[in-house]
Amino acid sequence: MVKSMxxxxxxxxxxNLMEITIEIRSxxxxxxxxxxxxxxxxxxxxxxxxxxxxxxxxRGRLEIFLSIQEPSESTVDFQVDHAKARxxxxxxxxxxxxxxxxxxVSLDLVANAPGVIQLKAKEKDVEYCWxxxxxxxxxxxxxxxxxxxxxxxxxxxxxxxRLEQIKGHLTNVERETKDAPAECRLRLEExxxxxxxxxxxxxxxxxxxxxxxxxxxxxxxxxxTRAKSHLSQFRQITDSPEPAGKKLNFLLQEINREFNTIGxxxxxxxxxxxxxxxxxxxxxxxxxxxxxx
Numbered sequence: 001m002v003k004s005m006x007x008x009x010x011x012x013x014x015x016n017l018m019e020i021t022i023e024i025r026s027x028x029x030x031x032x033x034x035x036x037x038x039x040x041x042x043x044x045x046x047x048x049x050x051x052x053x054x055x056x057x058x059r060g061r062l063e064i065f066l067s068i069q070e071p072s073e074s075t076v077d078f079q080v081d082h083a084k085a086r087x088x089x090x091x092x093x094x095x096x097x098x099x100x101x102x103x104x105v106s107l108d109l110v111a112n113a114p115g116v117i118q119l120k121a122k123e124k125d126v127e128y129c130w131x132x133x134x135x136x137x138x139x140x141x142x143x144x145x146x147x148x149x150x151x152x153x154x155x156x157x158x159x160x161x162r163l164e165q166i167k168g169h170l171t172n173v174e175r176e177t178k179d180a181p182a183e184c185r186l187r188l189e190e191x192x193x194x195x196x197x198x199x200x201x202x203x204x205x206x207x208x209x210x211x212x213x214x215x216x217x218x219x220x221x222x223x224x225t226r227a228k229s230h231l232s233q234f235r236q237i238t239d240s241p242e243p244a245g246k247k248l249n250f251l252l253q254e255i256n257r258e259f260n261t262i263g264x265x266x267x268x269x270x271x272x273x274x275x276x277x278x279x280x281x282x283x284x285x286x287x288x289x290x291x292x293x
Contacts, residue, residue, distance in 0.1 A: 002159070002238050003293040004151035005029070005060035005245075009143035015132035019069040022133075022140040026148070028291055029061035038066035044126050045133055052134065056141045058243050059293045066133070079118045088113045148293070155288050156238050162281050163231055166255075169274045170227055173262060176270050177220060220262045227258040245292035252289060256282050 005028050012021045034050050053062060092105045111117055234251050237244045256279065263275035 001149070001241050002152040002156040002244050002248075003145075003148045004155060005148070005291055005293050007144050007147035007151065009140045009147065011136050011140035011143065013136040013139065015135060016128060017070065018129075018132045020133055020136040021065075021067040022136050023065040024140050024144050025063045026057070026144060027061045027063075029059065032057065032059055033061040034064065035062065036064045036066070038064075039068055041124060042066070042068055042129060042133075044124055045129055048130055049133070049137060052137055053141065056145060057293070059245065068133070081116055081118070084113070085110055085116045088116060152292065155292065158288065159234070159238060159285060162285055163234060166278055166281055167228075167231060169278050170224060170231075172274055173220070173266070173271050174224060176268055176274075177266055220265050223258045223261045223265070227255055227262075230255045230258070243293045245289060248289050248292060249286070252282060252286055 005026055007026045008024070010021070010023045012019070014020070032054060034053055036046055036049060038046070038049075049064070049066070053064070089105055089110050092109060095101065096103075096105060230251050234248060234255075237247050237251070259275050259278050259282075263272055266272070
């Protein structure tokens with residue numbers, strides 16, 4: 001199936017009291033390359049997110065931005081160092097007695113002592129967090145696939161038009177070269193006649209043999225047959241459910257090679273012009289194939 005590698009998707013959901021926002025941008029790349037930006041506290045989910053993305057997408061660079069907002073009371077906890085609090089209280093009580101300071105040792109004095117009460121982030125429950133993030137990620141990936149598929153369909157339609165044009169060019173090449181053996185023999189006779197200037201009689205059999213040898217060297221029947229086969233395979237791959245980019249790129253190189261050979265073999269101005277036009281179409285297709293998964 002033809003899918004574009006460039007797309008954008010955004011999803012926002014509230015799950016398990018967590019507001020989750022995911023943005024995905026995808027670009028051209030030879031391989032699957034995932035760049036994930038997310039809050040440090042949720043890095044435990046990184047491997048799961050990347051595995052989920054790999055189930056949906058096989059090729060391309062993806063930049064994923066994950067934002068998670070939680071109620072503040074659910075994200076932090078306070079830890080009391082009881083030993084430090086007792087030591088600090090005992091030290092204050094000793095000073096009070098030593099210097100005869102009136103009053104009681106207040107809770108504020110003990111609580112505000114450095115290190116007695118510390119703010120500590122709560123350890124994340126991986127399963128709980130994943131149950132919240134996964135539906136939002138699936139929604140974003142689905143929207144991304146919809147956009148990639150829609151753009152891929154547009155590319156497929158464009159390929160279909162260009163393939164028909166190339167097929168028409170192949171038909172023109174066949175028509176222009178169907179009389180090539182006879183023309184080759186006629187040109188050979190004219191050249192030999194010009195060289196000997198009527199001093200010798202031409203051997204028709206020898207001329208026919210030489211003309212046949214030249215015609216074989218310049219025959220493009222195999223190239224035309226292979227080019228037609230490649231065009232047919234190209235259409236089949238665009239209809240296949242599997243990722244098509246690398247296969248289409250290879251076939252395009254093969255089609256280009258066949259037309260290069262046709263241009264080199266055929267001594268025909270019209271055929272040469274056709275080859276130039278086909279190579280122009282192939283170059284446009286090559287640029288588009290670089291954007292296909």
